[in-house]
Amino acid sequence: MFNSVYFLIIMIFSCLICLFFVIFNLYYNERYLSCICASNICVVLSILLLVLYKAANEHWILKGITSVVFCCGILLSTSAILVLMKVKLKPSYFLVILGFLIVDFFCYPFCIGISVFLHKIILVLVSLIVAIMFFHSRSKSVLAKLLLCNNIILAIIQWIFAGIFYSKGPTYFFWDNVAYIIHNFITSTIFVCITIQESKAYYAQRVDELKGEIVLGQKQLQESYEKNELRSSIFADLSHELKTPINVIYSNIQLFEKCMSEDSTGIAESDKYLKSMQKNCYRLIKLVNNIIDMNKIESGYMKLEVKNYNIIPFIEDMVMSINAFAMQKQINVIFDTEIEELIIACDMDKVEKIVFNLLSNAIKYTPEGGEVLVYISYDTNDICIMVQDTGEGIPEELHEAIFGRFIQNKGELHQKYNSSGIGLALVKSLAELQQGRIWIDKEYKKGCKMIFSLPRIVLDHMEPILYNNMGYSEYNIEFI
Structure with a gap:
């Protein structure tokens, strides 16, 4: 074979x-x-x-x-x-x-x-x-x-x-x-x-x-482009925020010097220039402090000092303190509450910053003759502090984004005041730092209604602080 x-x-x-x-x-x-x-x-x-x-x-x-x-x-x-x-x-x-x-x-x-x-x-x-x-x-x-x-x-x-x-x-x-x-x-x-x-x-x-990588790359490129545009806008807004009070201060210094060189009438008139300079200094301090606080939170250096507080009188004092400044714009500020006393554990310094920022925005963006309402409610788990105004409001599409850093509303009043977009981002960060949250009521259409909540937690073996002995100056209020 x-x-x-x-x-x-x-x-x-x-x-x-x-x-x-x-x-x-x-x-x-x-x-x-x-x-x-x-x-x-x-x-x-x-x-x-x-x-x-x-x-x-x-x-x-x-x-x-x-x-x-x-x-x-x-x-x-x-x-x-x-x-x-x-x-x-x-x-x-x-x-x-x-x-x-x-x-x-x-x-x-x-x-x-x-x-x-x-x-x-x-x-x-x-x-x-x-x-x-x-x-x-x-x-x-x-x-x-x-x-x-x-x-x-x-x-x-x-x-x-x-x-x-x-x-x-x-x-x-x-x-x-x-x-x-x-x-x-x-x-x-x-x-x-x-x-x-x-x-x-x-x-x-x-x-x-x-x-997928190309789509992701295009998305990242678009995001990078948007971030660059946002960064440019931020620098422009911050430059404006810093430049405006500096220019006012410098102009008032020149006017103050001129008044001081004149007779007693000029000296008496110089007081209003000093107040203008002081107010713009507060404005600069507010902006710088907000930026510093945001950086502290992002880098993890912001620490809480939690104590038991009877929070109701503290909030009421803040509202009453800011009312005098609201009257300058003929805005009526109303305070109301469901309960007269409520002990919770919180960092009152951070709560003050949140409330003052919300009140400052409400008064700033409410036209003359408007109204701002601060209302405190509670349930088993949380206490809610509502700040409601009769201003131009915030568009619904910005209700979530407005709490982002450097996000700004483009409304008429917001354009007039040219906000830096830091305040609400800081408020949200400070709220979350205390296990709280903040949101906008979408049902309210007559202006803007912001609600800030904190959990009802009490620290054991710690005496509560019942009354607020602090006085609030224009600097504390950080009101513009």
């Missing part, structure tokens, strides 16, 4: 296939493809060894080596599936395989029955089981079905040859090798298809990821 022409054709065909898979593996560089390359090299080696075996008058050593190479090829083909399935084999398994190959090497020349049982029955059965595992792990894909069918056909052919070997001896050795070559070629082709399929899926995923 041995024909040199057949072997030459098969040899050339096997070498070309082996070269193709080696090049393919160099391009994709996958471990399971390396196993397939090694399996194809075993194909070429088994053919060469078979030729040498015939040329050397069927020497027993070449016969055993050929059998071992044959087994290695099937083992490598099976290993490729295991590597693709990411199955890790224990070192003891490799010792078993080594023992298997040694036994097969010595049995094939001298005890053909054991050798056939080893590398046709057991080895092909293992290959078939691994193909079934792959079939289930790949969700029964077309390629998994092809690989399973290929291994089933190989098992049937090898077991047929095993029966022939037992009955007629190794006369069909050549065709047995041809069956192995065809099987290995089909297996290798299936693995190439799997590689191409997974590469397409990988590159499709990478394209989606890159598209």
Whole structure:
């Protein structure tokens, strides 16, 4: 049955296939493809060894080596599936395989029955089981079905040859090798298809990821552009906020100097210039303090000094103190409460800053003859301080954003006063620092209604501070 022409054709065909898979593996560089390359090299080696075996008058050593190479090829083909399935084999398994190959090497020349049982029955059965595992792990894909069918056909052919070997001896050795070559070629082709399929899926995923990164990059670029615009606007507004009182102070200094150089009438008139300078100094101090407080909160340096307070008289005193300044604009400030006394744990300094900022904004943006209402309500969990005005209000689309840093309303009165946009951001941060919150009532349409809440918590073993003994100056109120 041995024909040199057949072997030459098969040899050339096997070498070309082996070269193709080696090049393919160099391009994709996958471990399971390396196993397939090694399996194809075993194909070429088994053919060469078979030729040498015939040329050397069927020497027993070449016969055993050929059998071992044959087994290695099937083992490598099976290993490729295991590597693709990411199955890790224990070192003891490799010792078993080594023992298997040694036994097969010595049995094939001298005890053909054991050798056939080893590398046709057991080895092909293992290959078939691994193909079934792959079939289930790949969700029964077309390629998994092809690989399973290929291994089933190989098992049937090898077991047929095993029966022939037992009955007629190794006369069909050549065709047995041809069956192995065809099987290995089909297996290798299936693995190439799997590689191409997974590469397409990988590159499709990478394209989606890159598209996502491009969208994200465009979004970040847009955000960066908006931030740069906001930064420019902030610097312009802060420059205006700082420059305006400085210009007023400088002008008043010049007028003050002129009055001082004149008679007693000028000296008497200089008092109003001093008050204007003082007011604008307060304005600068307020802006600088707000910026410092915001930076302290963001950097985590703002500390709370929590004590038990009867919060109602404190809030009432703040409202009454600011009322005198509101009267300058003919704005009526009203204070009302559901309860006369309520002890809670809070940092009163931070609460004062919140209330004064809310009152300052309410009075600033309420036209002459308007009204500002401060109302205190409570429930089981929280106390709520509401500041309601009859000004132009805040557009609904800005109800959430207005508490952001440097966010400004573009209404007519807001344009007139040209706020820096720090106050409400500071208020929100100070509220959250005390586990409180602040929001705008969307139902109120006659102006703006802001509600600030604090949790009703009382510190144990601490006497409450019941009354406010502090007086509030224009500086404390930070009113503009």
